[in-house]
Amino acid sequence: MLKMSTLLLRTLRDDPADAEVASHRLLVRAGYVRRIAAGVYSWLPLGYLTFRNIERVVREEMDAAGFQEVHFPALLPREPYEKTNRWDEYGSDLFRLQDRRGNDYLLGPTHEEMFTLMVKGEYSSYKDLPLSIYQIQTKFRDETRPRSGIIRGREFVMKDSYSFDIDDAGLLASYNKHRDAYIKTFDRLGLKYNIVSAVSGAMGGSGSEEFLAPCETGEDTYVLCNKCGYAANVEAMVTKAQAYSGSAPAAIEEFDSPNTPTIDSLVELLNGKFGPGHKASDTLKNVLLMADEKPISVLVPGDREVDLKRLQANLPGVQELRLFEDADFAKFPALVKGYVGPQDALKIGVALYADPRIVPGSHWITGANKKDTHARFVTNGRDFQVEKYLEAAEVRAGDLCPKCETPVVIDRAIEIGHIFQLGRKYAQALDLTVLDQNGKSQVVTMGSYGIGVSRAVAAIAEQTHDEIGLNWPREIAPADIHIVATGKEAEVFRAALTLAEDLEEKGLRVMFDDRPDASAGVKFKDAELIGIPFIVIVGKALSEGKVEFRVRRTGEKSEIELLKAVTEITSRVLNS
């Protein structure tokens, strides 16, 4: 039984000055966590109980799926990370340190290497596969900007699993098993979430999905189709382009367009010159970029920006992508800043990519590669040749769902899980092979799967809190029931204690506010702030042989006969 008279807990009346998002504010105010450094937090008793409840749910679901729990150190030697090149690739996000002999170590940001090596050390036959193993571990990433309390910390707890299979079919099966286990886990945690297709990105591999918990303060943006349920990370959103249906355009025609370096100024000129009705979306924007120091031109409709993140996700193999700078323009005098068109891309030696909206046969108003000159009727396929169509333009609310063509909405969310068909990258680098049926050596194929355990505390808080405090689902809450004794009479405290003990005997986890000096108001406020799902008040009504029962979530209040209280409360709580 948690007794508030002795619990290490001090609730705060005011919001902490350094907390902005609700979960952070309330977790601090309700005495669950305290900040130690940027992105580094301590758990007080209530917080740690909550954290462990989440951890327990995750562990139970992983075990139920047949995955085996192992545990690695957080302190790791450099060598394995050297072999996969991540010692360098991870950059300054990696916490590095040296031992007294000057040897390099790191604090694990994720553990693909170690898991791969563990399997390599034990297994060498296809008969040993498939295998899925996991750990619940503290991870360290020296984020440039930790934020939102425990949503993005530099030290955090993650459940990470890895699957090992002999072939792609096996990987897919392991992947789906994890997917199912994740669904069960997040359902049990009481989280609302969407499963969203993501881009595999630098990790390689064929498929990846994110579990996103919608929430205003989330830092991930994704698109959602409310009609068919299609959901995708913004980077993975596929454009639904309408084929060109107009008549064959007239011949290309150049015209003077002084002082029109921007799309807006160009549209204004067009409306003056060729009559009203021209829109930014009739123009073609040529965005010049350096992809690993090779020039590329990306075509998007004039009313859209290039989304660099999205473009990079769709340019596999490109490490560094940046916009043209003046120095780059200097190297390509044929590219006239503000008047670039795709007509001469080939001649100039710039790779020409286009957003799918630049459909074949469509014609555009764009730069003429001459100062103060634009051209119209510039036609895709006739006047320029697109090398490759790429998802490049920003995604907007109202864009069409690629599945059912309904306008999509854009929403924000916290990433609470990510499942990943990794493939053979790590097995290859660390030489994890097994013999197949034919005695032939095969590189193992892997999946990796993560759940942010500490982040889930914040995600649940974000989704469940209200204006007066936290509001946990029962399984996650630090206790099932919060008993408040009001007043000063010994009789009240005695009855409340007896009730608390009886409920505990029935298997309920009980928090008892037995503080002798706190006023009733203080106790009510604290109970609401702390967010245990049921509150029982022993006080005023005791003289009539009654206690009050409150449901935190709904605010619903009822009176219960003291004599029936134990059975009544037990059944209400357990059936909630």
Added chain:
RNA sequence: CGGGGCGUAGCGUAGUGGCUAGCGCGCCUGCUUUGGGAGCAGGAGACCGGAGGUUCGAAUCCUCUCGCCCCGACCA
């Protein structure tokens, strides 16, 4: 890493060169109070983030530095 903001007691804050740094919450003692963050009285708690400088005098002005928060870039 770019931009913005902020560091004064456990928490929230006032204090634009002049006495012993003020207030609220919380904490301690006593009395009263006790169903919606009680009242009165008394008390403890701060080298004003740190270093250097300007000045007769610095929380306050200057320089450097450290830390924290927010937006963006970044982030299997």
